[in-house]
Amino acid sequence: MNLLPVAVIVCLLAGLTAPLFYRFVGSRVGRLLALLPLILFISFFRLVPEVARGQAFQWSRPWIPVLGVEFSFSLDGLSLLFALLITGIGTLVLYYGASYLGPKEDHGKFFAYMMIFMAAMLGVVTANNLVLLFLFWEMTSFSSFLLIGFWHDRDASRYGALKALLVTGMGGLCMMAGLIFVFVVLGSVDLREVLAGSDALRAHGAYPAILVLFLLAAFTKSAQAPFHLWLPNAMEAPTPVSAYLHSAAMVKAGIYLVARMSPVLGGTALWTALVGGVGIITLVLGSYLALRQTDLKAILAFSTVSQLGLIIALLGWGTPLAVTAAVFHTLNHSVFKAALFMGVGIVDHQTGTRDIERLGGLAKGMPLTALAMGLAALALAGVPPFNGFVSKEMFFEAALRQSEAAASTFGLLWPVLAVLGSVLTFVYSLILSHRLFFAKGGPELKETPTDPGPGLIAPPIVLGGLALLFGLAPGMAGRTVVLPGAAAVLGGDPGIHLALWHGINAPLLLSSAVIAGGLILYRQLPVLLRIVHGVPGRINVNAVYDWAVDALVIYSERVTQRMMTGFTRDYFAWFQWFFLGIIILGAAAVGGISLNNLDLAPVTWYEGLLALTALAGGLALLWLRTRMAAIVALGMTGFALVAFFVVFRAPDLAMTLLIVESATVILVLLAFIHLPRLREEVTRPPAARANALVSIGSGLAVTMLMLGALAFPAGESVLARYFLQNSRELAGGYNVVNVILVDFRGFDTMGEITVLGLAAMGVYMLLNLRARKRQQ
Amino acid sequence: MNSIILQTVARVALYVLLILAAFLLFAGHNAPGGGFIAGLLAAAAFILQMLAFDLEYVAKLFPVNPLGVVATGLILAAGVGFVPMLLGYPFLTSAFTTITVPIIGRGELTSVFFFDLGVFFVVVGAMMTVIKEMASDNSYHSRVDEMREVVKEDSELWKR
Numbered sequence: 001m002n003l004l005p006v007a008v009i010v011c012l013l014a015g016l017t018a019p020l021f022y023r024f025v026g027s028r029v030g031r032l033l034a035l036l037p038l039i040l041f042i043s044f045f046r047l048v049p050e051v052a053r054g055q056a057f058q059w060s061r062p063w064i065p066v067l068g069v070e071f072s073f074s075l076d077g078l079s080l081l082f083a084l085l086i087t088g089i090g091t092l093v094l095y096y097g098a099s100y101l102g103p104k105e106d107h108g109k110f111f112a113y114m115m116i117f118m119a120a121m122l123g124v125v126t127a128n129n130l131v132l133l134f135l136f137w138e139m140t141s142f143s144s145f146l147l148i149g150f151w152h153d154r155d156a157s158r159y160g161a162l163k164a165l166l167v168t169g170m171g172g173l174c175m176m177a178g179l180i181f182v183f184v185v186l187g188s189v190d191l192r193e194v195l196a197g198s199d200a201l202r203a204h205g206a207y208p209a210i211l212v213l214f215l216l217a218a219f220t221k222s223a224q225a226p227f228h229l230w231l232p233n234a235m236e237a238p239t240p241v242s243a244y245l246h247s248a249a250m251v252k253a254g255i256y257l258v259a260r261m262s263p264v265l266g267g268t269a270l271w272t273a274l275v276g277g278v279g280i281i282t283l284v285l286g287s288y289l290a291l292r293q294t295d296l297k298a299i300l301a302f303s304t305v306s307q308l309g310l311i312i313a314l315l316g317w318g319t320p321l322a323v324t325a326a327v328f329h330t331l332n333h334s335v336f337k338a339a340l341f342m343g344v345g346i347v348d349h350q351t352g353t354r355d356i357e358r359l360g361g362l363a364k365g366m367p368l369t370a371l372a373m374g375l376a377a378l379a380l381a382g383v384p385p386f387n388g389f390v391s392k393e394m395f396f397e398a399a400l401r402q403s404e405a406a407a408s409t410f411g412l413l414w415p416v417l418a419v420l421g422s423v424l425t426f427v428y429s430l431i432l433s434h435r436l437f438f439a440k441g442g443p444e445l446k447e448t449p450t451d452p453g454p455g456l457i458a459p460p461i462v463l464g465g466l467a468l469l470f471g472l473a474p475g476m477a478g479r480t481v482v483l484p485g486a487a488a489v490l491g492g493d494p495g496i497h498l499a500l501w502h503g504i505n506a507p508l509l510l511s512s513a514v515i516a517g518g519l520i521l522y523r524q525l526p527v528l529l530r531i532v533h534g535v536p537g538r539i540n541v542n543a544v545y546d547w548a549v550d551a552l553v554i555y556s557e558r559v560t561q562r563m564m565t566g567f568t569r570d571y572f573a574w575f576q577w578f579f580l581g582i583i584i585l586g587a588a589a590v591g592g593i594s595l596n597n598l599d600l601a602p603v604t605w606y607e608g609l610l611a612l613t614a615l616a617g618g619l620a621l622l623w624l625r626t627r628m629a630a631i632v633a634l635g636m637t638g639f640a641l642v643a644f645f646v647v648f649r650a651p652d653l654a655m656t657l658l659i660v661e662s663a664t665v666i667l668v669l670l671a672f673i674h675l676p677r678l679r680e681e682v683t684r685p686p687a688a689r690a691n692a693l694v695s696i697g698s699g700l701a702v703t704m705l706m707l708g709a710l711a712f713p714a715g716e717s718v719l720a721r722y723f724l725q726n727s728r729e730l731a732g733g734y735n736v737v738n739v740i741l742v743d744f745r746g747f748d749t750m751g752e753i754t755v756l757g758l759a760a761m762g763v764y765m766l767l768n769l770r771a772r773k774r775q776q
Numbered sequence: 777m778n779s780i781i782l783q784t785v786a787r788v789a790l791y792v793l794l795i796l797a798a799f800l801l802f803a804g805h806n807a808p809g810g811g812f813i814a815g816l817l818a819a820a821a822f823i824l825q826m827l828a829f830d831l832e833y834v835a836k837l838f839p840v841n842p843l844g845v846v847a848t849g850l851i852l853a854a855g856v857g858f859v860p861m862l863l864g865y866p867f868l869t870s871a872f873t874t875i876t877v878p879i880i881g882r883g884e885l886t887s888v889f890f891f892d893l894g895v896f897f898v899v900v901g902a903m904m905t906v907i908k909e910m911a912s913d914n915s916y917h918s919r920v921d922e923m924r925e926v927v928k929e930d931s932e933l934w935k936r
Contacts, residue, residue, distance in 0.1 A: 063861070071861075651808040652808045655808060655813050656813050659816040663823065666907075671910060674910070733806055734807070735806050735808065738805060738810040738892075739888075741812070742895070743891075749853075749891075749895060753850065753899075754850060756846075756902045757846040757849070757850050757898050760901065760905040760906060761846070763905060763909055764843060764909050
């Protein structure tokens with residue numbers, strides 16, 4: 001099944017080359033790139049019948065076989081639903097974004113970030129290996145950072161981008177810790193094997209830790225309370241980005257993770273309490289906070305928080321009905337929330353403001369926008385016959401069953417909170433539709449805003465139409481993607497029939513109550529808003545975040561200032577102390593260095609002479625007071641070592657060291673003019689004593705280490721024997737040293753040359769920056 | 777520095793050193809040598825030119841951006857690692873075969889040679905970057921006098 005890696009790679013390549021395209025085709029780049037997710041959408045869609053029959057597609061290549069890490073992708077019902085959302089809504093967002101961005105904006109950079117983000121998201125939902133999933137997960141954090149901070153000249157954008165990165169990045173690290181735990185417990189990070197070992201995992205003592213770590217990752221990504229703080233600040237992104245990140249992509253990655261891990265970690269009381277509890281609290285908190293906002297995008301931001309809470313709560317309950325509802329609502333929320341974001345983007349684009357206080361009665365000039373946003377808002381409110389109504393009915397039913405199944409009267413909280421959240425949702429949905437487009441009020445804008453061109457208006461209308469279609473014919477979406485998706489989570493057919501009309505039953509009564517209550521509250525909106533704004537003393541997680549970030553900066557500054565004195569000798573002392581500590585700890589761990597088998601050859605006179613020369617060079621450094629002489633003395637030590645290598649028949653090392661010594665002397669001479677003059681510094685006695693201690697100590701430590709290595713019987717080294725025996729057989733080379741460097745330990749060399757390249761870049765930048773500073 | 781002897785020697789030595797570097801690069805798999813030494817030697821050959829002539833002369837001999845050479849080397853080395861992955865083997869798996877070339881004779885052709893070539897490029901590029909940037913810092917000429925002064929003061933300090 002090559003489509004899976006190809007989809008990720010092609011999106012990534014498109015992202016990397018987008019700036020190049022932009023140079024050739026100009027601002028058409030967005031529309032052209034929109035074809036790519038469209039093609040992928042169609043390719044994925046063609047797999048629907050097979051996946052619906054329960055077939056899963058696989059593709060894998062080994063990566064780090066020792067650790068069980070593979071480039072392994074798989075596509076089941078759940079992955080397919082998310083892949084369709086990512087590519088489908090991605091197509092519309094790219095098309096919309098091409099018109100949204102002004103001609104002066106850098107389209108190349110924007111679409112590059114978008115495509116990289118899309119590649120990362122596709123990777124997250126199709127990865128079949130936890131390590132690979134984690135990598136793509138981090139890639140979404142990183143690319144969303146770039147997207148949110150796209151207008152990087154604005155303070156608020158940078159603040160929002162950093163906040164999103166820190167919060168979701170922290171979650172990513174938790175996930176890494178979680179997957180390491182999983183690997184320790186099960187010895188595998190392959191999702192299929194993890195699924196097979198889920199019973200062992202749940203019975204293990206580390207289960208609560210694993211669960212909490214994975215949930216932290218999902219909750220930070222999906223903006224669940226109290227980690228919802230990054231999402232409103234992420235609204236600083238251009239609106240197409242918000243429409244994508246906060247409907248179908250970024251935040252849905254957390255949903256995907258919870259759904260994906262629920263057969264592995266779910267089904268316990270702890271899972272239901274944590275996931276269900278956090279979800280339902282987020283639902284109420286988000287809808288309440290949405291009411292407090294006046295910025296349209298902020299309303300949508302908190303609305304996203306609250307709707308995600310709804311889905312998370314459903315996944316927490318974990319019954320077949322709840323999971324099906326969760327999957328269905330994931331689809332529905334992506335559709336109507338993307339439409340709403342796009343609509344708000346249009347309002348912002350055409351009127352120049354997003355402040356609800358200043359807007360009203362826009363339907364006269366913007367009937368199409370009103371239509372698109374009206375459809376989407378009614379779906380969000382859960383009004384029949386829209387898709388949001390169907391999934392919300394299922395939500396109510398699941399909540400009622402959950403409360404029946406609960407042992408205590410606390411179970412009653414589920415439906416109560418569900419209804420409370422839904423009523424508040426209903427009210428702000430009307431603010432987004434009725435008040436914005438039909439209510440009178442708000443100061444008159446200079447000119448009547450009109451509908452924009454098709455590039456902006458077509459995508460939200462398509463999505464609004466889909467919201468209606470999925471509501472009228474829920475079975476259509478159900479059979480194709482929703483039920484296979486739920487089946488993938490549940491491990492079997494959920495046995496649920498999606499329908500608009502279930503007859504008169506308790507959920508329908510709750511829905512009617514929500515609509516009636518919402519209408520009454522909306523009529524008394526000024527009173528409601530006064531009450532909402534009047535609630536004092538809410539816990540402000542933003543203050544905690546700001547305090548933590550400030551404290552982090554201050555304390556790292558203190559540590560840095562203590563260590564980074566600007567004197568090379570101090571850094572050197574730090575290194576030596578650390579080195580000494582490692583040696584002592586290491587020696588203690590293996591029970592001391594044994595010198596019993598020491599079998600030393602007699603020292604010949606010329607070896608002694610060379611040693612004395614090297615020693616003399618080193619000692620001379622202590623008393624020399626000019627730099628030139630010091631360089632010569634250092635060179636003396638170096639060349640004496642070269643002679644040693646020659647004597648001991650190590651031509652490789654001798655040759656390398658000889659050239660290194662020559663080049664170093666020349667480099668130091670070149671660096672001469674950049675260095676300040678040598679000064680006499682007075683070192684205080686305690687510091688001098690410490691220096692003496694560490695230098696004598698590390699000298700002794702190295703000597704002991706060398707003697708210890710010599711005492712180790714040469715024939716017993718497994719590694720040496722392996723390399724000597726296999727160098728010719730496995731790598732086709734007789735020079736074992738070189739074969740080790742480029743073949744057996746090629747990965748190390750790879751790292752070393754990377755460091756070397758970075759060092760060269762560092763020198764380049766430091767010298768050029770300094771030159772530029774001097775010019776100013 | 778403007779020594780005619782040094783310049784004459786350096787001119788010839790450049791080719792000798794570069795040929796030696798190439799030899800070390802190719803020989804590395806079976807005899808002392810390898811990308812790292814070869815790279816250092818090649819860079820040293822250019823450093824010698826800089827000492828004998830000046831930076832402009834080196835720039836003419838080495839007319840590419842040294843950081844670009846570093847990047848080429850890194851991409852080459854990483855590319856050698858990724859090719860086996862496309863064929864379904866782990867990262868950096870090597871392959872070799874024995875071939876017989878007329879005149880030169882039997883030899884091994886191994887995929888890690890290209891990895892070694894990458895190492896070579898990175899070393900040469902990094903060294904050349906450092907040398908070029910240090911020597912071409914635009915305050916270089918203005919600070920040469922200052923440097924002379926420092927050296928003079930140092931030597932006075934030395935006499936005391």
